[in-house]
Amino acid sequence: MSLRRKKTVACPKCNKESDYLFWESLNGDLDPEAKTQLIDGTFFQFKCPYCGHECKVDYGMLYHDMAHQTMIYYVSENSVEEIQKMFSDKDGESGFLIPGYRKRIVTNQNALREKAIIFENELDDRVVELIKLLYLLDVQDKFPEVNIVEAYFLVLEGKYIIELIGEKFLKAEIPLDLYKSIENNFAERLAAEEENQFMIDAKWANEFLKK
Template sequence: MSEITKQKIPCPKCGKLIDIDVWDSIDIPYEMEQKEKVLHNTFFKQTCPECQFSFPLAYKCLYNDMEQKYLIWLAPRLEEEEKAEIAEYNDKLKTDNRLRLAQGGYTYRVVRNDNELREKVLIFDEGLDDRYIETMKLVYVPAFKKNIAKDSKILGLYFDKKSSGEGYQWVLIFDNKPPVIADINMDIYEDMKEKLKDLVEEKTGEGFVQISAPWAMDIMTSRIDGTKPQAQ
């Protein structure tokens, strides 16, 4: 079960020290309330009681869905210490038979922020494969860049479910304007699965892996070049 510790941090606006709860993990199905907070982008949101300023504060945390069998390691900094922890866990998966048996069939991912965590949870809840979602983004990004103002920068592109519950959409986050919504053509997803399956499987290493834009770009570059990728 999750361990929760109390910490004090300064409010980035007024400087007052505020108390926060830091969770080492979110264990599903035991903490469904926390899952809902993750999906609504409120789990890592803090509010200063002095000035009422609200701000996101992501920290190292493990999201463990024991029903759907996936583990997501949130590592905001992903510095040498965290990389070493991840590498150590991956090595343990290869050598510890008890761990391999207990977590057989699990999918392992590394994410850097709360938006990425939310996106992965949504994707897996929908029974989709995040590797093809990530490669599919590369098809859409050039068109998005053509249609945005020159003084705007895309900070993030995230998969989302439509509020109607029918179909999916992209959410584009910008540096200087509100988010923009765009429909997703899932035929492209199915096409990616058919054409990239072997390459994607070869490129997906064992244990925790970061399936992100650079990973997807490497997949597409390898396909264009006709080179055989090395699993990371």
């Protein structure tokens, strides 16, 4: 089930207060409209009913995708260790002991959206992170002045897209064959990876390739 509650927030522009719906957890199968908003990037959007100012509200939450057997917890950096312990619980006391589920932890809204997109399209986020790292290293080598700080994966009209954010905004289409090639080339090593790896990100990709 999904858990949500209304809270009062103050508009950062006009300072007037209004109600905003906070989701403690979102079950994408039971709330498809909210799931669509998460995937299209509008889920955390706030529009002031008084002055019309738009911004994003930042808060942690759990996203549950039953169809693809996935749980993604968006938390602050300070809460990562706590959620890792909950996800690792083997006694079932935390409520997260669900056989066959992929459990992930992210620490920003873009990463939450990215994971939701990846699993919605039945892809392996580990393969995606390896591809992102390849693109990032290539851009850093060819265009060091761009100073890329973030890279995100999207699926638009069936095409795999990578967005690189830095001094300049770069965007490129990832060939479907590249995904399949990386998936096949690393299949044996990925299969041997430990199950309890909840932070699949650039750091994970770097460490994986160094093994």
